[in-house]
Amino acid sequence: MIYDVAIIGAGVVGTSIARELSRYKLAIALLEKEEELSFGVSKSNSGIIHPGTQNPPNSLKGKLCVQGNIHMRKVARELGVDFKQVGELIVCFSQEEISGLLQLKKEAEMLRVPGLKIVDRKWLSINEPNLNSAAVAALYAPTAGIISPYRLVYDLSENALNNGVEIFTHAKVQSIHVLPERFEIVTSRGMFKSGYLINAAGLYADDIARMAGAGDFTIKPRKGEEFILDKKKEHLANHLLFPLPSRNSKGVLVIKTADGNPMIGPTAQDIEDKEDLSTSDEGLRKVLASAQRLIPSISEGDIIAYFAGLRPVAGDDFIIRAEDRVPGFVNVAGIQSPGLTSAPAIALMVCDILRKNGLVLKKKFLFRAHRAKTIHLFGIPFSRTRRLIAKDHSYGDIVCRCEMVSAKEVRDAIHRGAATLDGIKFRTRAQSGRCHGSFCTTRLLKILAGETQAPVTSITKRGKGSELIKGDRESA
Amino acid sequence: MIKKLTCIECPKSCALSIDIENCRVVALSGNQCPKGKDYAITEIENPMRILTSAVLAKDLSVKMVPVRTDKAIPKSKLMEAMGQIRKIKVSGPLKAGDILEENFLGLGVNLIAARQVL
Amino acid sequence: MRERDLVIVGGGPAGMAAAISAHEHGVRDILLLERDQFLGGILNQCIHTGFGLTYFKEVLTGPEYADRFINKINAVKEIEVSLKSFVVRLAANKTLTYLKPGVLEGVGAKAVIMSTGCRERTREMVHIAGTRPAGIFSAGLAQKLINIEGLLPGKEVVIVGSGDIGLIMARRFVLEGANVKAVVEIQKTSRGLVRNIVQCVEDFDIPLYFEHKISRIHGKDRVEGLSVIKVDDDFNEIAGTAFEIACDTVLISVGLIPENELIEMAGAAIDKKTNSPITDELNKSSIPGIFVCGNAFKVYDLVDSVTKDSVLAGELAAQYIKECKG
Numbered sequence: 034m035i036y037d038v039a040i041i042g043a044g045v046v047g048t049s050i051a052r053e054l055s056r057y058k059l060a061i062a063l064l065e066k067e068e069e070l071s072f073g074v075s076k077s078n079s080g081i082i083h084p085g086t087q088n089p090p091n092s093l094k095g096k097l098c099v100q101g102n103i104h105m106r107k108v109a110r111e112l113g114v115d116f117k118q119v120g121e122l123i124v125c126f127s128q129e130e131i132s133g134l135l136q137l138k139k140e141a142e143m144l145r146v147p148g149l150k151i152v153d154r155k156w157l158s159i160n161e162p163n164l165n166s167a168a169v170a171a172l173y174a175p176t177a178g179i180i181s182p183y184r185l186v187y188d189l190s191e192n193a194l195n196n197g198v199e200i201f202t203h204a205k206v207q208s209i210h211v212l213p214e215r216f217e218i219v220t221s222r223g224m225f226k227s228g229y230l231i232n233a234a235g236l237y238a239d240d241i242a243r244m245a246g247a248g249d250f251t252i253k254p255r256k257g258e259e260f261i262l263d264k265k266k267e268h269l270a271n272h273l274l275f276p277l278p279s280r281n282s283k284g285v286l287v288i289k290t291a292d293g294n295p296m297i298g299p300t301a302q303d304i305e306d307k308e309d310l311s312t313s314d315e316g317l318r319k320v321l322a323s324a325q326r327l328i329p330s331i332s333e334g335d336i337i338a339y340f341a342g343l344r345p346v347a348g349d350d351f352i353i354r355a356e357d358r359v360p361g362f363v364n365v366a367g368i369q370s371p372g373l374t375s376a377p378a379i380a381l382m383v384c385d386i387l388r389k390n391g392l393v394l395k396k397k398f399l400f401r402a403h404r405a406k407t408i409h410l411f412g413i414p415f416s417r418t419r420r421l422i423a424k425d426h427s428y429g430d431i432v433c434r435c436e437m438v439s440a441k442e443v444r445d446a447i448h449r450g451a452a453t454l455d456g457i458k459f460r461t462r463a464q465s466g467r468c469h470g471s472f473c474t475t476r477l478l479k480i481l482a483g484e485t486q487a488p489v490t491s492i493t494k495r496g497k498g499s500e501l502i503k504g505d506r507e508s509a
Numbered sequence: 510m511i512k513k514l515t516c517i518e519c520p521k522s523c524a525l526s527i528d529i530e531n532c533r534v535v536a537l538s539g540n541q542c543p544k545g546k547d548y549a550i551t552e553i554e555n556p557m558r559i560l561t562s563a564v565l566a567k568d569l570s571v572k573m574v575p576v577r578t579d580k581a582i583p584k585s586k587l588m589e590a591m592g593q594i595r596k597i598k599v600s601g602p603l604k605a606g607d608i609l610e611e612n613f614l615g616l617g618v619n620l621i622a623a624r625q626v627l
Numbered sequence: 628m629r630e631r632d633l634v635i636v637g638g639g640p641a642g643m644a645a646a647i648s649a650h651e652h653g654v655r656d657i658l659l660l661e662r663d664q665f666l667g668g669i670l671n672q673c674i675h676t677g678f679g680l681t682y683f684k685e686v687l688t689g690p691e692y693a694d695r696f697i698n699k700i701n702a703v704k705e706i707e708v709s710l711k712s713f714v715v716r717l718a719a720n721k722t723l724t725y726l727k728p729g730v731l732e733g734v735g736a737k738a739v740i741m742s743t744g745c746r747e748r749t750r751e752m753v754h755i756a757g758t759r760p761a762g763i764f765s766a767g768l769a770q771k772l773i774n775i776e777g778l779l780p781g782k783e784v785v786i787v788g789s790g791d792i793g794l795i796m797a798r799r800f801v802l803e804g805a806n807v808k809a810v811v812e813i814q815k816t817s818r819g820l821v822r823n824i825v826q827c828v829e830d831f832d833i834p835l836y837f838e839h840k841i842s843r844i845h846g847k848d849r850v851e852g853l854s855v856i857k858v859d860d861d862f863n864e865i866a867g868t869a870f871e872i873a874c875d876t877v878l879i880s881v882g883l884i885p886e887n888e889l890i891e892m893a894g895a896a897i898d899k900k901t902n903s904p905i906t907d908e909l910n911k912s913s914i915p916g917i918f919v920c921g922n923a924f925k926v927y928d929l930v931d932s933v934t935k936d937s938v939l940a941g942e943l944a945a946q947y948i949k950e951c952k953g
Binding site: 308310311312313314317333334336337338339340415418419422423426427429430431434437439467468469470471472474475478479489490493494495496497498499500501502503504505506507 | 662711713715716724726727728729730731746747749750751752754756757758759760761762765767768771772775776777778779780781782803804842843847848849875888900
Binding site for chain 2: 691
């Protein structure tokens, strides 16, 4: 089987490209090295849909972010993913800094970011009452929003599957042979052949590019530690709060995630190890101090979870281009912030690149653009829950008590691709509540073992090596 | 030699000072009642423990049935007892207190079920 | 919507004692809602002894203690037990909504007793630097896995926290053939019972480090080890005292948090630091007719105290209902 297009990497960029390409009459393969999709860079994404501020005017980042912000709303609607527009405030603390705000506004206007305005102390005290009263002004960008990054990836991938894309997990690329007519991609799961090859491999995009002979960049991981606050503090901030940016990062933010919890962070630390996802006491101290500068009432006791992510940095801008040296090979690399926002626009750009490089894109008669929204009991009124339970009793069988997740939702998640405890967590929110899985993990292990007909000792947190159970009396 | 122990027979938790020679208690101070003396002698010369664990169930509404020894057994026999427990599989409805193994390990105690199972 | 005289949320030792007490004090219409498939609550997984020393003057295991109350409940026809029933909403007017397989039900009550117990403080709530591999469990989760499911969560274990739950689990792991390498306690002494220090740690020669904390967790996919360090009187790390322990499992046993999200939802006053209900009088929440008992009210060391507390709550609720009926 020779695919028309193979995509390496099933994070938000890879799945967006796959879904966009699935509009056309093409055989597409999406290859992912982890046990499940979105287990790489996209897992640690904060979920912000940026308006486009804080990007150099002539950058790909800027252009694609603004386009992506518009497209993302339609994609979210079609796939049934919640997108919430909340607006952002870039805050400054002195009259001197206002010139910095004005410069940001000017650059953003060049990128056509809509609705920008500078708001003053009075506006801030009414619309952002918990904000540090020392803040003098802010740049308000109304089109900022929040989305669940991994629910987006899963919903994109389901829609892509539904439109004929073949998805292969556990497929780690080991070598790439560039032949005159096609690529032969050797993976841990066998060999794939394709006419065109797209490199959306996140942290490892440089390795992939080198394997194909198209590697002239290096990906350096930049770590960001994030700290999630108790949902009871939901109303700490009404908008996404940013300080003035530095060269390397947008700074420590105070935001709300799509799940409703406030979140503070990230740090920005250049490291060497692409697998180092550890958090640190120092990171906590830095983030807390910076966050308290924006919202003084935040305290360490509000923190209920934390994690780290790695930004795949390849210089200052995205690298999205066909490689002349290797015809048919397209690099989509260095996709750090605003990568999530830009993803739909990146997908369109890649389609364009493929078209210009000889791939015939013929629209399908039947493209299934819509996907039924995933049912979450925590997000629907009781009247709807009652109707669901009447049709399927297991909607009333609550597994995760803190987030109100039923056995039916867990089984559905497994049928849609969840193969690990993290996969269930990202799709349903089971285990992300107050008790962090203390009460539901036992039942989830049993359901997953039952549905996959695997021994409970083989169930993992996020793939081989992360098994939870070391022994079972029954098989001892 | 002198060994210091806290008596656990009652909430008073007396601090005992025990004189030991040839693994036998020869003198004792710190106890406020005779139970303390008994505790010290038993703890030093032949410590006893109630063993609680769980056994596999067959065709019952639960996978594991909690069990216990109805009286204490020598501490030195705990791991051997665990080995024996791992071999047991119970079936049939049970009441709390039902004897699963009489004269468990020949120690004069019974292994009993600790809950009702249907 | 049907109105019951008394609805009790939670069928562990607290809820059961409250139900029986309310009945003894004249209440004849009681609905006991329990989310699990059995009554007994946390006692079902507490297979060790230490229960009933004061209340029954016997040495009982958790399930045996629960059994006494379950039998009493089953003998009283005016106590209706609804299992697998999960309360999703409580309002100040004492109406509740609960889910069970096949059912979403609303019910009203003259009085409500909340006996919802506690959850454990987890790794996520205390900042421990390092990675997030598999192999980190709250002590209660490990206890459930071993005692109810016969599953062993790990073979080389370090226990964080020397409270009773942590100590009990140290012994449990050893008896199941695992190697417990250390118990690490940040305070100068253990809050656990002396009996447990003797029979769970000293019996098995497990090193117990006081005034120490975990400074870092290592391991990419599964726990590989811990960095442990000594702390001073202000709990700050003392430089130069760190050492490593190789292990595959970390048990977190650092405290219990009362589960009061439901009465908070109803608008009752809650102490933000302890998550306990703020109350003028024993067992009464700030909403008249809604009572709290057991660990949800106050984190007790012994279940005997939970029973005593819940018997009182049942009596108070019965009095309240009587007054309602005029």
